[in-house]
Amino acid sequence: MNRALVLACGNDLRGDDGAALQVAKCLRNGLCEPDTCICAEQQWTPEMAEPISKAEVVIFLDASASLSPGEIACRQLQPEAGGTTFTHETSPEGLLSLAKELYGVHPERAFLITVGGAAFDLGKGLSKPVRQAIPHAIERVKALLSGVTLPPS
Amino acid sequence: MSKTITIDPVTRIEGHAKITLQLDDRGEVSEAYFHVTQFRGFEKFCVGRPFYEMPYLMERICGICPVSHLLASAKACDALLAMKVPKPAGKLRRILNLAQLIQSHALSFFYLSAPDFILGMDADPKERNLFGLMHKNPELGRGGIRLRQFGQRIIETLAGKRIHPAWVVPGGVNEPLTVEKRDKLLQQIPEAIQIAQKALAWFKVEFEKFREEIRMFANFPSLFLGLVTVDDRAGYYEGKLRFTDSLGNIVADKLEAADYPQYLGEAVEPFTFMKFPYYKPLGYPDGIYRVGPLARLNLVDNCGTPLAQQEWVEFRALERNAVNSSFHYHYARLIEILFALEHIQEYLLDPIITESHARYSASLNNLEGVGCCEAPRGTLIHHYRVDEQGLITWANLIIATGHNNLAMNRGILQVAKHFVHSEKLSEGMLNRVEAVIRAFDPCLSCSTHADGQMPLKIRLVSSEGKQIDEICREP
Numbered sequence: 001m002n003r004a005l006v007l008a009c010g011n012d013l014r015g016d017d018g019a020a021l022q023v024a025k026c027l028r029n030g031l032c033e034p035d036t037c038i039c040a041e042q043q044w045t046p047e048m049a050e051p052i053s054k055a056e057v058v059i060f061l062d063a064s065a066s067l068s069p070g071e072i073a074c075r076q077l078q079p080e081a082g083g084t085t086f087t088h089e090t091s092p093e094g095l096l097s098l099a100k101e102l103y104g105v106h107p108e109r110a111f112l113i114t115v116g117g118a119a120f121d122l123g124k125g126l127s128k129p130v131r132q133a134i135p136h137a138i139e140r141v142k143a144l145l146s147g148v149t150l151p152p153s
Numbered sequence: 154m155s156k157t158i159t160i161d162p163v164t165r166i167e168g169h170a171k172i173t174l175q176l177d178d179r180g181e182v183s184e185a186y187f188h189v190t191q192f193r194g195f196e197k198f199c200v201g202r203p204f205y206e207m208p209y210l211m212e213r214i215c216g217i218c219p220v221s222h223l224l225a226s227a228k229a230c231d232a233l234l235a236m237k238v239p240k241p242a243g244k245l246r247r248i249l250n251l252a253q254l255i256q257s258h259a260l261s262f263f264y265l266s267a268p269d270f271i272l273g274m275d276a277d278p279k280e281r282n283l284f285g286l287m288h289k290n291p292e293l294g295r296g297g298i299r300l301r302q303f304g305q306r307i308i309e310t311l312a313g314k315r316i317h318p319a320w321v322v323p324g325g326v327n328e329p330l331t332v333e334k335r336d337k338l339l340q341q342i343p344e345a346i347q348i349a350q351k352a353l354a355w356f357k358v359e360f361e362k363f364r365e366e367i368r369m370f371a372n373f374p375s376l377f378l379g380l381v382t383v384d385d386r387a388g389y390y391e392g393k394l395r396f397t398d399s400l401g402n403i404v405a406d407k408l409e410a411a412d413y414p415q416y417l418g419e420a421v422e423p424f425t426f427m428k429f430p431y432y433k434p435l436g437y438p439d440g441i442y443r444v445g446p447l448a449r450l451n452l453v454d455n456c457g458t459p460l461a462q463q464e465w466v467e468f469r470a471l472e473r474n475a476v477n478s479s480f481h482y483h484y485a486r487l488i489e490i491l492f493a494l495e496h497i498q499e500y501l502l503d504p505i506i507t508e509s510h511a512r513y514s515a516s517l518n519n520l521e522g523v524g525c526c527e528a529p530r531g532t533l534i535h536h537y538r539v540d541e542q543g544l545i546t547w548a549n550l551i552i553a554t555g556h557n558n559l560a561m562n563r564g565i566l567q568v569a570k571h572f573v574h575s576e577k578l579s580e581g582m583l584n585r586v587e588a589v590i591r592a593f594d595p596c597l598s599c600s601t602h603a604d605g606q607m608p609l610k611i612r613l614v615s616s617e618g619k620q621i622d623e624i625c626r627e628p
């Protein structure tokens with residue numbers, strides 16, 4: 001069982017939408033502890049509820065179109081049943097809720113880190129502000145994995 | 154005064170579509186149209202590309218069934234090379250195809266359709282969804298998740314990644330299966346079989362509650378089409394095409410997929426971008442036929458694996474001849490999951506499966522090639538022409554959902570005539586019209602990046618454009 005789980009979501013053929021995937025790639029290359037499982041996918045899907053239920057800490061990573069380019073936001077998550085009727089999009093809170101509903105447990109600590117993007121058009125590569133934000137996002141992940149807590153929002 | 158009802162978008166399907174119902178002066182449904190509102194152009198923008206790129210271009214058509222496009226395309230390229238693939242590669246390709254069938258059917262049954270079975274067709278859509286299902290029947294939810302995971306895991310183990318893998322190549326596959334990986338997959342099959350059997354046992358009781366839907370959901374005579382092997386079993390990767398009718402008679406048999414222009418026509422209608430394939434000898438639209446799980450189980454006299462065979466016998470006993478209700482696509486899907494698990498087990502236990510010779514190479518030998526396989530939703534045909542340099546000059550794809558287009562439109566009309574009568578619209582009415590489409594599990598966008606939570610709106614409009622009624626489903 002992995003103590004920690006990092007779930008990155010994005011599309012690296014859509015410019016800055018690939019920000020979280022880049023963070024995951026760096027983490028995989030030895031920037032985090034071996035008991036951390038890192039998954040990088042185009043979507044968060046219901047199948048992820050099972051590994052989520054087995055982790056002590058889960059960090060969701062995503063790009064954001066509403067933050068300023070390069071801005072990083074982080075918040076703690078609680079399970080929340082999603083009212084979605086569609087399966088293309090499952091929210092982090094919905095996945096925590098699914099883990100609780102189906103497997104009876106959810107991680108004690110769960111966070112969402114988002115990186116503001118500048119361009120989401122078709123094409124590979126990250127914009128300069130997002131590239132510069134990647135190391136900071138990695139530091140946030142490492143801090144949360146090491147037990148750092150967030151102030152109440 | 155005639156009126157029109159528009160359902161836009163249709164939810165819990167793969168892709169974007171809308172439905173229009175035309176009411177006559179008495180308020181009865183007179184016409185129904187299923188509109189596919191996307192135009193994607195894959196057949197055009199591949200022109201000029203080298204043929205060996207085609208499997209990787211074409212699999213991008215879909216995020217749910219990329220493996221089907223990968224395989225049909227690779228088979229069309231094999232035909233351009235005029236070659237057969239090594240035996241281990243052929244079996245590995247078959248396993249990959251069946252693994253995809255498992256994950257796609259699990260998505261369709263457990264995630265998209267089971268909320269209707271568990272919570273009822275009339276339930277509040279805020280509850281009638283995946284979360285509602287998981288809350289009401291967590292065991293079924295866990296089973297669905299496990300089956301989908303397992304199908305995806307097989308694909309990832311063989312092909313390196315779950316979505317859009319590049320492992321299948323013209324001439325074979327680019328990496329053999331190791332003994333260690335084979336053994337890991339084999340260990341997980343008994344649990345998956347048990348889950349599939351439990352789901353079948355549950356559904357066989359549950360569907361009795363849907364007698365009216367069974368009677369009215371695209372329940373009419375039609376032809377059925379699919380691949381059949383030389384030993385008369387459903388051929389998911391190989392075989393020749395067979396048409397049967399609703400009495401179970403073989404209408405045409407041993408048809409080469411490469412000869413499809415002789416027996417398949419493609420009509421177009423102004424209200425949709427999806428073509429209407431039909432069986433040419435009967436003309437359009439009388440040449441209506443269905444493909445996919447229901448068709449495949451109707452086409453043969455033997456399912457082929459022990460546990461699935463027992464289920465198939467029960468399934469075929471539902472009706473004297475062919476099973477005609479499209480509601481039973483759901484039932485057929487569960488039987489196919491069981492069949493696929495057993496069949497994968499057989500392939501994995503064959504010592505040849507871990508042999509290292511997985512690819513032949515050849516030069517271009519033909520200027521035209523056709524590849525055909527059974528995708529989860531039905532028969533898939535890729536047809537390419539190339540120039541002497543191997544550059545694509547023309548391509549035609551007939552996708553599974555397209556084959557079912559005539560049947561889906563007729564099914565909507567049948568359901569709407571039965572359930573939609575008054576000027577006052579209801580949620581249950583709307584959902585049944587959508588649910589008949591869901592039974593076919595259409596894959597319309599073949600894309601994983603559709604918008605997430607979508608509002609649903611039905612409007613009842615008079616022929617003068619005056620709104621009579623409206624119901625909205627908020628995102």
